Amino acid sequence: MPTPSEFERLLRGADLRVTRPRVAVLSAVYDHAHADTDSIIGMVREDLGEVSHQAVYDVLRALTAAGLIRRIQPMGSVARYESRVADNHHHVVCRSCGAIADADCAVGDTPCLTASDDSGFAIEEAEVIYWGTCPDCATAASS
Amino acid sequence: MPTPSEFERLLRGADLRVTRPRVAVLSAVYDHAHADTDSIIGMVREDLGEVSHQAVYDVLRALTAAGLIRRIQPMGSVARYESRVADNHHHVVCRSCGAIADADCAVGDTPCLTASDDSGFAIEEAEVIYWGTCPDCATAASS
């Protein structure tokens, strides 16, 4: 968990102005991986008082475009954000409750990056989502 | 491309009543892989005349639940549907125009199904999306 001044350095490094909403959003995303936009709005407001949802949307887009955070959005879920951007990792999503956990790559750093037939596409990145059942839902279902 | 009576057999096999909207939707999805809901509504109406969008949504959900078609929805895209359901294949998506192409699995039939750390999740399926640039957008960008 970086310090406030670290967040400031991150923002400046990405050529972004340092504003309180931005630091708060960045902090919230670092603190709560895979949080959806609504939760982030809640966390930011708890931190700063009233902040418009529009500002949070804007900040999330700016941070995503700058590569400081990553946006993930499995089918049937609203947009979620996480702070792990440098490494190549994937996600496990619970079909029952929608919980998300990180899953590191099984093989090397850029796995599965080769499709057998790419239809002429220039492939830049492979995104993997593992669908399954989380421990909580598994125990709830078996009881 | 199955015949109309084949579609009927598919529907009956899934314990679904045979209605004109259902045959038309099924046919449209077989004919145009990766079409979005709106395009499908258009194709069905061209075929049958006026059909409510609600009916198409209902049919698409019923067919998806029955496993006759598959719903795919990459980030930033609306829901799309395809008829290839039995095999385990993945998708290549163009970052520029959103075009989707099929990509067969590089290794075996159920590849990448092993995460190195599954966080206790019971993993059922791995979904892979390759992000890149399609041939059309690549040539358009280089000119």
Next chain:
DNA sequence: GCCCCAAACTTGATTGATTCTAGAAAATGG
């Protein structure tokens, strides 16, 4: 072949995440 009823369809309204617009506020460079 006809009738019944559950399933499917129509119409119209509603939701809810996200985006747009115009104006006010605030952060950086000079």
Next chain:
DNA sequence: CCATTTTCTAGAATCAATCAAGTTTGGGGC
């Protein structure tokens, strides 16, 4: 400290998708 440019606020608008209530229809049973 001021000017300029970016960012934030407030409120309306968009659009895919869902919900609700009532009508129609497919298909098994008579």
